[in-house]
Amino acid sequence: xxxxxxxxxxxxxxxxxxxxxxxxxxxxxxxxxxxxxxxxxxxxxxxxxxxxxxxxxxxxxxxxxxxxxxxxxxxxxxxxxxxxxxxxxxxxxxxxxxxxxxxxxxxxxxxxxxxxxxxxxxxxxxxxxxxxxxxxxxxxxxxxxxxxxxxxxxxxxxxxxxxxxxxxxxxxxxxxxxxxxxxxxxxxxxxxxxxxxxxxxxxxxxxxxxxxxxxxxxxxxxxxxxxxxxxxxxxxxxxxxxxxxxxxxxxxxxxxxxxxxxxxxxxxxxxxxxxxxxxxxxxxxxxxxxxxxxxxxxxxxxxxxxxxxxxxxxxxxxxxxxxxxxxxxxxxxxxxxxxxxxxxxxxxxxxxxxxxxxx
Amino acid sequence: xxxxxxxxxxxxxxxxxxxxxxxxxxxxxxxxxxxxxxxxxxxxxxxxxxxxxxxxxxxxxxxxxxxxxxxxxxxxxxxxxxxxxxxxxxxxxxxxxxxxxxxxxxxxxxxxxxxxxxxxxxxxxxxxxxxxxxxxxxxxxxxxxxxxxxxxxxxxxxxxxxxxxxxxxxxxxxxxxxxxxxxxxxxxxxxxxxxxxxxxxxxxxxxxxxxxxxxxxxxxxxxxxxxxxxxxxxxxxxxxxxxxxxxxxxxxxxxxxxxxxxxxxxxxxxxxxxxxxxxx
Numbered sequence: 001x002x003x004x005x006x007x008x009x010x011x012x013x014x015x016x017x018x019x020x021x022x023x024x025x026x027x028x029x030x031x032x033x034x035x036x037x038x039x040x041x042x043x044x045x046x047x048x049x050x051x052x053x054x055x056x057x058x059x060x061x062x063x064x065x066x067x068x069x070x071x072x073x074x075x076x077x078x079x080x081x082x083x084x085x086x087x088x089x090x091x092x093x094x095x096x097x098x099x100x101x102x103x104x105x106x107x108x109x110x111x112x113x114x115x116x117x118x119x120x121x122x123x124x125x126x127x128x129x130x131x132x133x134x135x136x137x138x139x140x141x142x143x144x145x146x147x148x149x150x151x152x153x154x155x156x157x158x159x160x161x162x163x164x165x166x167x168x169x170x171x172x173x174x175x176x177x178x179x180x181x182x183x184x185x186x187x188x189x190x191x192x193x194x195x196x197x198x199x200x201x202x203x204x205x206x207x208x209x210x211x212x213x214x215x216x217x218x219x220x221x222x223x224x225x226x227x228x229x230x231x232x233x234x235x236x237x238x239x240x241x242x243x244x245x246x247x248x249x250x251x252x253x254x255x256x257x258x259x260x261x262x263x264x265x266x267x268x269x270x271x272x273x274x275x276x277x278x279x280x281x282x283x284x285x286x287x288x289x290x291x292x293x294x295x296x297x298x299x300x301x302x303x304x305x306x307x308x309x310x311x312x313x314x315x316x317x318x319x320x321x322x323x324x325x326x327x328x329x330x331x332x333x334x335x336x337x338x339x340x341x342x343x344x345x346x347x348x349x350x351x352x353x354x355x356x357x358x359x
Numbered sequence: 360x361x362x363x364x365x366x367x368x369x370x371x372x373x374x375x376x377x378x379x380x381x382x383x384x385x386x387x388x389x390x391x392x393x394x395x396x397x398x399x400x401x402x403x404x405x406x407x408x409x410x411x412x413x414x415x416x417x418x419x420x421x422x423x424x425x426x427x428x429x430x431x432x433x434x435x436x437x438x439x440x441x442x443x444x445x446x447x448x449x450x451x452x453x454x455x456x457x458x459x460x461x462x463x464x465x466x467x468x469x470x471x472x473x474x475x476x477x478x479x480x481x482x483x484x485x486x487x488x489x490x491x492x493x494x495x496x497x498x499x500x501x502x503x504x505x506x507x508x509x510x511x512x513x514x515x516x517x518x519x520x521x522x523x524x525x526x527x528x529x530x531x532x533x534x535x536x537x538x539x540x541x542x543x544x545x546x547x548x549x550x551x552x553x554x555x556x557x558x559x560x561x562x563x564x565x566x567x568x569x570x571x572x573x574x575x576x577x578x579x580x581x582x583x584x585x586x587x588x589x590x591x592x593x594x595x596x597x598x599x600x601x602x603x604x605x606x607x608x609x610x611x612x613x614x615x616x617x618x619x620x621x622x623x624x625x626x627x628x629x630x631x632x633x634x635x636x637x638x639x
Contacts, residue, residue: 263455
């Protein structure tokens with residue numbers, strides 16, 4: 001990556017910067033939220049020249065030892081930087097043996113699909129938390145489903161499922177859109193703004209499905225949303241209700257049998273990727289085949305041609321694909337944060353674990 | 360001492376409240392919530408045709424109750440370009456079966472063309488549909504068990520539900536009012552009053568207060584519930600805001616052609632409401 005410094009003095013500065021150490025401060029799991037660190041490697045010295053009231057030229061910083069799995073955290077650097085104003089007038093603007101926190105760095109599994117802008121890029125923060133520690137599309141897709149369901153490595157705010165509370169996914173005259181900015185507003189800024197306690201964001205299946213699709217795309221996994229309904233039933237109430245086998249909503253302890261109950265649906269939105277279905281809203285008590293074994297997890301890699309938590313005697317469900325598109329409302333998000341200020345510092349993500357500079 | 364700064368910019372964080380939504384802020388802040396953000400957008404400001412006027416409000420519990428537990432208030436009211444339902448009522452995209460929802464509001468006074476109310480699992484929720492509008496209000500309690508999963512505190516929902524009802528009635532009235540064209544003076548139901556046409560249906564609406572003044576009726580407004588009562592002698596009618604239902608002479612609720620709206624501070628009633636008043 002390239003680093004630039006700005007000198008606000010009315011005199012020039014010259015010297016060297018020596019990279020001493022680097023690490024990534026990463027979020028811990030929910031049951032152990034203390035800060036954790038991944039050690040990175042940096043080395044080398046570079047001459048630096050800071051003109052008066054001006055910026056230095058871009059200074060290369062090569063980071064190695066980057067983990068080969070999905071991660072996210074704050075880059076912390078230790079460096080020495082003796083600078084000279086004039087002969088005999090020296091100082092040191094290094095970190096004095098301490099780590100200084102710089103940018104948030106998401107390590108993603110593969111080149112993202114689609115847009116790569118704020119707030120889309122901000123979703124990387126969450127998708128990297130949800131799939132933290134995994135690599136490969138199959139594993140990452142599964143862990144994104146589980147991670148959204150269990151709010152893995154949540155900074156504070158978490159989601160919970162309610163089938164009747166639409167929040168961020170909207171249908172307007174045939175357009176299906178996810179208000180990603182609003183979702184991120186509710187989730188909050190994991191970097192600069194932290195509540196004292198967990199805040200819960202209630203949302204319904206279409207919100208979960210749209211967020212999961214967008215999250216997969218941040219990790220380079222293409223997908224879509226599937227609209228499920230009971231064959232013969234209209235989309236809208238009161239007709240067409242179908243009932244599920246026991247489900248435990250996201251946000252609730254899925255290990256407790258008492259938290260499972262049957263839900264009635266008019267329709268249900270799930271995810272499709274690579275010809276398989278995923279659903280992060282609830283832990284399902286059974287596999288998609290009601291004759292199968294206990295599952296007690298959100299659905300991943302379930303087949304397209306089987307019944308979806310419905311008694312086969314009731315004709316099963318019909319599936320119809322829809323396209324979910326990101327929706328960027330005007331104005332910045334309420335709790336906005338610039339993931340990386342690409343105007344002044346090169347925006348670097350690690351796609352496929354090879355550094356790739358994004359425009 | 361030498362000094363320099365690393366080039367880095369961070370977005371400002373602040374309340375996101377636009378001036379046109381002041382009324383929404385006022386309603387919320389007279390309750391036990393404080394507003395975090397409130398926005399009203401016209402359909403015409405959206406980047407593509409077919410989008411809707413929107414009101415989005417988000418609040419946080421304030422005052423004495425704040426220390427006891429956390430609760431959030433969030434509401435939307437949307438006015439679409441067209442009518443979706445075959446029965447002329449636009450509905451929210453709710454996915455669940457609504458088995459545990461009641462069609463009766465806490466006060467018993469209708470909201471919109473139809474409304475569904477539910478208290479369950481740490482939240483009070485209402486879904487409202489009207490001729491071209493949908494609305495929802497959610498009051499949600501935060502709470503976490505020892506293992507970090509959701510567990511709401513025990514809670515009395517009476518005050519919250521009254522706030523939800525009041526807010527939704529005024530919200531629907533104001534967001535629906537955005538489908539009215541310019542107000543002009545014309546003759547309606549036997550009086551020359553400020554009036555406007557709905558830009559979606561071309562139906563006529565008239566200023567209820569001006570009509571009452573012209574025809575010798577009195578108007579009182581219950582601002583806790585958003586309900587107007589118009590009266591002349593022993594004859595009266597209950598006319599709630601944001602509702603297609605009017606109660607005539609204390610008898611039964613009758614569904615009229617459209618909801619009672621608000622535009623430019625005026626209560627705008629559908630022409631059939633004024634016609635019926637004129638015939639009483």
